[in-house]
Amino acid sequence: xxxxxxxxxxxxxxxxxxxxxxxxxxxxxxxxxxxxxxxxxxxxxxxxxxxxxxxxxxxxxxxxxxxxxxxxxxxxxxxxxxxxxxxxxxxxxxxxxxxxxxxxxxxxxxxxxxxxx
Amino acid sequence: xxxxxxxxxxxxxxxxxxxxxxxxxxxxxxxxxxxxxxxxxxxxxxxxxxxxxxxxxxxxxxxxxxxxxxxxxxxxxxxxxxxxxxxxxxxxxxxxxxxxxxxxxxxxxxxxxx
Numbered sequence: 346x347x348x349x350x351x352x353x354x355x356x357x358x359x360x361x362x363x364x365x366x367x368x369x370x371x372x373x374x375x376x377x378x379x380x381x382x383x384x385x386x387x388x389x390x391x392x393x394x395x396x397x398x399x400x401x402x403x404x405x406x407x408x409x410x411x412x413x414x415x416x417x418x419x420x421x422x423x424x425x426x427x428x429x430x431x432x433x434x435x436x437x438x439x440x441x442x443x444x445x446x447x448x449x450x451x452x453x454x455x456x457x458x459x460x461x462x
Numbered sequence: 463x464x465x466x467x468x469x470x471x472x473x474x475x476x477x478x479x480x481x482x483x484x485x486x487x488x489x490x491x492x493x494x495x496x497x498x499x500x501x502x503x504x505x506x507x508x509x510x511x512x513x514x515x516x517x518x519x520x521x522x523x524x525x526x527x528x529x530x531x532x533x534x535x536x537x538x539x540x541x542x543x544x545x546x547x548x549x550x551x552x553x554x555x556x557x558x559x560x561x562x563x564x565x566x567x568x569x570x571x572x573x574x575x576x
Binding site: 349385386387388389390393403404435437450451452453454455456 | 505508563567
């Protein structure tokens, strides 16, 4: 069981470039999320999705776009990359219920390290 | 303004002793709290959680205590092992709020020395 898979693991972008971070999960989770973690900081929610075709903004959505055409995939698009987007990005998923309750936790991917220069 | 605070960036403990990691929160609407453990170059993994209707939850060597009146929770690891060395994140959620919108603290790096 692969869980949550993110690609690429590492990427260096130039200012103004665009790219897509890929995320796939094989646990049949309806809920998927993108977080970013800046150095010395906690994780902050960028976007989330409660099911195919449905997405919503999190705490820090500016500069990003997402889509959810299938249950398995939740790509994160960076348009016009800026140095402020240098961060570690984590994709995650959770059980269909979505609510954080006993036994229903979020499963994270291994992270994607992005540097914008 | 940080809603979930982990004021100790790092903690060093001798193997076999107790590790106590602390977390404070400001939002009284939080009703579910989680601890995640993160090794370098890996994603966070769920460790233990507690609902606001409880004041203690135990899972093996890990125990989480919740003091609602003080808006404080702590994670106890007894006995500490070198493999426990990692960054520990405290997170909080409102059950009826945005799905999965966990609010994370900045983390505490635990080092367990042999």
